[in-house]
Amino acid sequence: MVINxxxxxxxxxxxxxxxxxxxxxxxxxxxxxxxxxxxGCSPATIRNIMADLEDLGFLSQPHTSAGRVPxxxxxxxxxxxxGDAGNxxxxxxxxxxxxxxxxxxxxxxxxxxxxxxxxxxxALSSMSNYIGVVMPPxxxxxxxxxxxxxxxxxxxxxxxxxxxxxxxxxxxxxVDAAFTQEDLNRIAGYLNSEYSGRTxxxxxxxxxxxxxxxxxxxxxxxxxxxxxxxxxxxxAEDDFFVSGLYDVMGLPDFSDMSRIRExxxxxxxxxxxxxxxxxxxxxxxxxxxxxxxxxxxxxxxLSVVASTYKEGERPMGVIALIGPTRMDYSKAIYxxxxxxxxxxxxxx
Amino acid sequence: MVINxxxxxxxxxxxxxxxxxxxxxxxxxxxxxxxxxxxGCSPATIRNIMADLEDLGFLSQPHTSAGRVPxxxxxxxxxxxxGDAGNxxxxxxxxxxxxxxxxxxxxxxxxxxxxxxxxxxxALSSMSNYIGVVMPPxxxxxxxxxxxxxxxxxxxxxxxxxxxxxxxxxxxxxVDAAFTQEDLNRIAGYLNSEYSGRTxxxxxxxxxxxxxxxxxxxxxxxxxxxxxxxxxxxxAEDDFFVSGLYDVMGLPDFSDMSRIRExxxxxxxxxxxxxxxxxxxxxxxxxxxxxxxxxxxxxxxLSVVASTYKEGERPMGVIALIGPTRMDYSKAIYxxxxxxxxxxxxxx
DNA sequence: ATTAGCACTCTCGATATGAGAGTGCTAATA
DNA sequence: TATTAGCACTCTCATATCGAGAGTGCTAAT
Numbered sequence: 001m002v003i004n005x006x007x008x009x010x011x012x013x014x015x016x017x018x019x020x021x022x023x024x025x026x027x028x029x030x031x032x033x034x035x036x037x038x039x040g041c042s043p044a045t046i047r048n049i050m051a052d053l054e055d056l057g058f059l060s061q062p063h064t065s066a067g068r069v070p071x072x073x074x075x076x077x078x079x080x081x082x083g084d085a086g087n088x089x090x091x092x093x094x095x096x097x098x099x100x101x102x103x104x105x106x107x108x109x110x111x112x113x114x115x116x117x118x119x120x121x122x123a124l125s126s127m128s129n130y131i132g133v134v135m136p137p138x139x140x141x142x143x144x145x146x147x148x149x150x151x152x153x154x155x156x157x158x159x160x161x162x163x164x165x166x167x168x169x170x171x172x173x174x175v176d177a178a179f180t181q182e183d184l185n186r187i188a189g190y191l192n193s194e195y196s197g198r199t200x201x202x203x204x205x206x207x208x209x210x211x212x213x214x215x216x217x218x219x220x221x222x223x224x225x226x227x228x229x230x231x232x233x234x235x236a237e238d239d240f241f242v243s244g245l246y247d248v249m250g251l252p253d254f255s256d257m258s259r260i261r262e263x264x265x266x267x268x269x270x271x272x273x274x275x276x277x278x279x280x281x282x283x284x285x286x287x288x289x290x291x292x293x294x295x296x297x298x299x300x301x302l303s304v305v306a307s308t309y310k311e312g313e314r315p316m317g318v319i320a321l322i323g324p325t326r327m328d329y330s331k332a333i334y335x336x337x338x339x340x341x342x343x344x345x346x347x348x
Numbered sequence: 349m350v351i352n353x354x355x356x357x358x359x360x361x362x363x364x365x366x367x368x369x370x371x372x373x374x375x376x377x378x379x380x381x382x383x384x385x386x387x388g389c390s391p392a393t394i395r396n397i398m399a400d401l402e403d404l405g406f407l408s409q410p411h412t413s414a415g416r417v418p419x420x421x422x423x424x425x426x427x428x429x430x431g432d433a434g435n436x437x438x439x440x441x442x443x444x445x446x447x448x449x450x451x452x453x454x455x456x457x458x459x460x461x462x463x464x465x466x467x468x469x470x471a472l473s474s475m476s477n478y479i480g481v482v483m484p485p486x487x488x489x490x491x492x493x494x495x496x497x498x499x500x501x502x503x504x505x506x507x508x509x510x511x512x513x514x515x516x517x518x519x520x521x522x523v524d525a526a527f528t529q530e531d532l533n534r535i536a537g538y539l540n541s542e543y544s545g546r547t548x549x550x551x552x553x554x555x556x557x558x559x560x561x562x563x564x565x566x567x568x569x570x571x572x573x574x575x576x577x578x579x580x581x582x583x584a585e586d587d588f589f590v591s592g593l594y595d596v597m598g599l600p601d602f603s604d605m606s607r608i609r610e611x612x613x614x615x616x617x618x619x620x621x622x623x624x625x626x627x628x629x630x631x632x633x634x635x636x637x638x639x640x641x642x643x644x645x646x647x648x649x650l651s652v653v654a655s656t657y658k659e660g661e662r663p664m665g666v667i668a669l670i671g672p673t674r675m676d677y678s679k680a681i682y683x684x685x686x687x688x689x690x691x692x693x694x695x696x
Numbered sequence: 697a698t699t700a701g702c703a704c705t706c707t708c709g710a711t712a713t714g715a716g717a718g719t720g721c722t723a724a725t726a
Numbered sequence: 727t728a729t730t731a732g733c734a735c736t737c738t739c740a741t742a743t744c745g746a747g748a749g750t751g752c753t754a755a756t
Contacts, residue, residue: 029718052723065718065737112520149494150508156629158516160498160508168506172460188359246612255595264594315754377749392699415707415750669754 003081005056011082012039013049014058016119018070018078022326024255025252027067033074071327072291079288079329088200098127100334103342112136113166116346117241120339122317123252125244128335129251130323133266135277137316139200139233146192147232149184155182159232163200165311165347173231177224186227186281189233240274242267253324259301266298273299277318291325305332307340312348320341349431353404358428360387361397362406363693366418366426370674373600375415397461408460420673423651427636427677446475449519451690461485462513464694468667468687473592475684477599478671479615484627485513485664487548487581494540495580496531505532507580511548512696513659521579525572535573543560586618588617588622601672607649614646621647625666628654639673649673654679657691667691 016037030046034304038045046136050068053059060123070078109116117134124132143164147185150158152172157179161169174256179187195203207226208223243269254260266272276296280287289304299322306320319340321332354362364385368376378394387394400408406422409415418426442672450471457464465482472480491512498506500520503525504685527535543551555574556661593615602608614620624644628635637652647670654668667688669680 027718031718043718044720044732045728046412048729051720061719064720064738065735067718115520134517142526145500146498148498149509150494150510151515152510154491155513158510160496160506160518162498162500162506166500166520168510168518168520170518172463172514172516246609246616249609257603257605257608260593260598260605260608264597268594278486319744390699391749392701392751393697396698399751409750412751413704415749493743596707655756 004020006053009039009041010049010053012037013046014053014070014074015078015082017050017053017068017160018060018074018082021070022328025326027062027069029067032067041237046185070326071294075325075329076293078332079290083277083330083333092138095127095331095334099338102127103338104343106339107346109346111268112168113163116166116343118243120343121241121243124319124321124335124339125247125315128321128323128328128332129244129247130321130327130332131242131244131248131263133273133277133318133320134296135274135318135320135321136165136167136240141314141316142200142202143180143202144195144198147188147229149179149188149228151181151184159228161232164197164263165316173228175228181226187228190225191229204230205231216262235268239272240277248323253326262298263302266296268275272296273322276304277320280304280320281308281315281318283308285334286340287328287335296298303327303329305336307336309340309343309347311344316347349433352616354401354425357387357389358397358401360385360403361394362418363426363430363605365407365416366422366430369418369649370676375410375417376416380415389670409623419673420641421445423677425643427638427681430679443679443682447686450475451686453693454687454690455694457694460516461511462516464514464691465682466591469591469690471668472669472683472687473595475672476669476676476680477592477595478669478675478680479590479592479611481542481625481666481668481670483622483666483668484515484588485511486626489662489664490515490548492543492546492548492551493645494544495536496535497527497575497576499527499532500528505576507576508534509580512545516686519580521576523576531572535576538573538691552578552581567607587671588618588625597669599672601674610646611650614644620644621661621670624652625654625668628652628657628668631656631664631669634681634688636677651675651677653677655684655688656677657688657695659692659695664695 007022013033016033017028018038020032021034030043033046034041034043050059053074054061054068055232057071058077059068060071085292092201106116106119107244114135115138120134121132121154124134125132145162147162148160150160152158155175155178157173157175159171159173161167191203195206195258198206207222210222211226245264248254248263249260254263273296276294276299279295281288286305286307289306291303292300294300294302294304301324302322303325304320304322306318306328308315308318310316319336321327321336323332354570360379364381364387368380368384377400378391381394382388382391398407401417401422404410405419406425408419410417423683438657454464454467457467461484463485469480469482472478472482479610481519486688492508493508493512496508498508500506503523503526505523507521509519511516537552543554548552555570555577559574560572593612596611597603602611620645624637624642624647627643628637635654637654639651640648642648642650642652649672650670652667652668652670652671653675656663656666658664667684669684671676671680
């Protein structure tokens with residue numbers, strides 16, 4: 001699908017239909033286009049063009065005598081070639097201002113990543129009225145900073161894991177042997193001195209290797225360290241930050257219950273979204289998945305605008321907006337882009 | 349409203365109406381009652397009784413020629429006097445079994461409170477199809493076990509707070525002075541040795557008092573300790589565990605969007621619910637708030653079944669089920685009762 | 697005190713109707 | 727040849743009408 005497959009006026013008409021449908025969520029008719037967008041021709045001409053666009057698969061009619069509605073392909077063309085691409089910066093001043101203030105505040109939060117992610121999801125959803133999602137750094141790309149163990153009760157130990165990126169995780173462990181705090185400090189000290197600066201996953205495999213090497217005559221300390229580390233770093237993998245499910249219900253797109261329930265389910269079991277975002281996480285720049293392009297069954301009929309945030313060149317995680325197919329792509333792309341860049345900046 | 353204000357047969361009719369309305373969510377007519385519940389009289393008689401019950405405010409008619417529907421007052425009477433009170437144990441075996449298995453598992457989780465609460469909300473909602481809520485122990489009733497500080501970067505410190513009940517909280521603090529890990533250990537050591545066993549709030553006020561006492565010549569350590577403790581324990585207060593918003597949308601009661609949106613909003617700003625649960629937390633046993641009895645505006649039209657869980661005699665927090673007014677009170681009361689008792693047991 | 701019988705009321709689904717919006721096509725026009 | 731005016735046509739949506747069904751309240755009989 002190349003940009004040249006449509007002449008200039010057709011593009012203008014397509015853009016007009018997409019934009020006004022995004023705004024009003026009502027099929028747009030030929031008369032309306034001539035009135036609202038001065039294209040210098042009559043409704044009849046527009047009708048002809050629209051009929052052509054329908055033949056090409058960019059538009060469709062809900063019923064014989066309604067206006068036209070963009071198809072997924074129509075949105076796709078709009079996003080790729082018509083959506084003011086490159087100058088999303090020309091958004092309305094209020095939004096820009098709002099995002100600007102937010103990014104400044106974000107940089108102030110500094111290294112409390114969890115806190116930052118909560119802020120980000122909230123900001124994403126409240127500014128857009130879509131669903132904001134942040135996928136935190138995956139264990140394969142978070143860098144071990146240090147781990148500490150706190151003796152809690154005879155057989156309970158709290159593990160606190162810090163990463164270079166500022167993620168704090170804690171977990172209550174049940175241990176079989178009765179450790180003293182000194183034991184725990186030794187184990188932590190060992191792990192901290194040996195493995196600081198590597199990724200969580202790297203360490204896991206290194207420890208396993210180590211276990212094999214020393215096979216019969218391994219140090220008891222190391223065995224313990226390995227076991228306890230494994231347990232401490234086995235956090236639920238399928239977690240991410242979401243916000244805005246309630247706001248999205250206010251959109252006229254979701255006026256019937258069944259849709260809402262579907263979406264809720266999709267978000268609740270997280271798996272589907274996680275899969276999608278992971279796929280997108282390797283790509284460069286802002287990614288847009290429109291409606292039925294979505295590889296994930298449950299999210300058909302929704303669009304996703306996502307972008308990775310990075311530490312230097314290394315991709316860390318993904319932020320995304322999920323909304324109805326007729327979402328305001330310009331706005332969403334602008335937001336996701338600005339905020340993901342801001343997050344990346346805080347890692348410097 | 350005393351139990352004697354109705355004769356026996358009237359009570360039977362009221363019970364019949366409430367129970368079948370709870371089951372089918374359809375106004376129940378006189379003929380239906382005679383068919384389904386063998387009360388030994390004709391529809392005409394039932395009609396007379398129903399008319400009386402309507403005069404007394406226990407029932408109402410959606411429109412002239414529909415069956416009767418319980419009013420809030422009707423539910424109230426049912427819950428207080430008719431709802432098999434005292435022998436909720438006679439629930440259907442499957443539910444009992446399910447809860448039994450769950451409580452056993454719960455006791456296995458042991459002292460990881462956060463994990464336990466997540467389990468509890470999930471269990472509450474999935475077994476009932478209502479909204480499950482758990483209010484964790486308030487700071488005035490959690491007992492300080494120990495605090496530890498981990499130096500993260502020059503001006504960042506991670507505070508990890510443990511309570512006797514097994515709540516773990518962590519927080520990234522920005523500190524002005526550059527602490528060494530030794531400084532931090534001294535501060536933590538001071539706090540731990542002095543204040544272990546007291547409630548979080550007690551300690552706060554004690555520290556403030558201490559500051560006043562030593563006024564001019566206070567130990568620098570203490571000043572630091574106070575400041576850092578204050579910051580470390582100022583967690584968001586308005587947090588609790590919720591689950592089941594999505595399931596509740598499946599109930600026919602909420603087939604229209606506006607209701608759902610209302611509820612979502614109420615739950616999102618948490619404040620209203622928190623207020624209500626706090627009010628209920630001082631009472632003994634299972635509390636039931638029905639429909640418009642609800643003091644909280646946003647929750648009108650919903651019913652709440654709540655019970656406190658305790659450590660010994662000391663009330664710690666509240667668990668609750670929130671559902672439509674025509675919720676299955678017997679079931680809800682049974683569940684909330686069983687699970688709150690189980691939580692209390694784990695504290696022993 | 698209870699009940700059978702009956703007229704009455706109200707909802708709900710099906711059906712009909714007309715206004716309105718928008719199209720496609722044809723023939724005239726620049 | 728590309729555009730446009732005009733018009734018949736189609737489809738939706740809101741409204742009105744109608745009858746079946748369910749359930750009531752009342753009255754008179756038991």
